[in-house]
Amino acid sequence: MKVYEQGILIESNIYFHTPSEQAKNLFLHLICTGHYVCDSTYAVKRNRYDSFLLLYVIKGSGYVYQAETRVSLVEGSLLLLDCYQSHAYGTSEGWEIIWAHFDGKMARPYYEAIAKEGSFIVEQGVYSPHHSLQKIYNLFHETSTVKEPSVNKYLTNLLTDFFSSPHETEQANSHKIDELLAYINEHIQEPLPLETLADRVCLSPYYFIRTFKQETGYTPHEYVILTRVNAAKFYLRTTTLPIKEVVYRCGFSSECSFWTTFKKYTTHTPLAYRNMTEPL
Incomplete structure (x- = not known):
């Protein structure tokens, strides 16, 4: 009420x-x-x-x-x-x-x-x-x-x-963040909103962001994006999957979003990255 x-x-x-x-x-x-x-x-x-x-x-x-x-x-x-x-x-x-x-x-x-x-x-x-x-x-x-x-x-x-004790709390948080990183990698093709990730480790979104960055050096959003980009790099260099399939498997919302994000983090377009012959 x-x-x-x-x-x-x-x-x-x-x-x-x-x-x-x-x-x-x-x-x-x-x-x-x-x-x-x-x-x-x-x-x-x-x-x-x-x-x-x-x-x-x-x-x-x-x-x-x-x-x-x-x-x-x-x-x-x-x-x-x-x-x-x-x-x-x-x-x-x-x-x-x-x-x-x-x-x-x-x-x-x-x-x-x-x-x-x-x-x-x-x-x-x-x-x-x-x-x-x-x-x-x-x-x-x-x-x-x-x-x-x-x-x-x-x-x-x-x-x-x-x-x-504070030490016990820090250990518990660290352990839960480690489990969450594995969860992100296993579910990278799915939407991973902040609230869902915070709820998985039983923390408020505000405290979760600080704890996550303390443990990983990245905000949750940054980590999810980098994980998706790294997965895309793997698929582009080691498979012949169509770009649309790479977009789906890596959890990007659209091809346009994928192209923009991938170039921002690698300085290359997905096709240019796939076709590069020199060592990366």
Whole structure:
């Protein structure tokens, strides 16, 4: 449903959930979830809202007050907040966030265990929070049936992120990018939009681009194009396939696009490249 509050823009949505008795007794359960796009006037200040909050910053930046100290929330930050206590957060520049208020018999023990780890904010490099929060949100936004065991699983995954060291996170991201490179090479003839690639590694598009470039030296778009050009070079030099077939096998949208892209990256037209006799 739409939200009509100061600082929350029209494209934002919020959904509420009344948990079953089984969910109350067994699971971490959802109270409400939302996807907000906010301007610089968005601010929340409450004495109490009986729940815990998980909030992920998709884009932009904001702040949260912890023990009367203002702490920054940057793009890629995951926040865990005890809303049984007085709390305040918001943005002075504008941001896009996805969040979930939750509770359950294990919510407080999780919170206290995370408190012993020393931080309720994980920044830049958490592997799964956007993906998991998006899954929770989509159960309301895109489907008519809310599966409470699935909500519990996603919430548990999110809380587990607070126990992961930065080194473990970097290793997980690196491993997933390696798997993605193999996927790109195996599916080069198919459309490979950014959102699809980011979803495969459970990262937001914004963080995915940075992580991918850090691992490969290229943006995802650059890497896909270079992979397609390199595949085309192979087919042109080692087969007699017609140009139309090369275009299809390498995933280019049209012959015109293929010719333009190929010449940009090789300085040769596809036919000139195929007919060259001197070593390349």
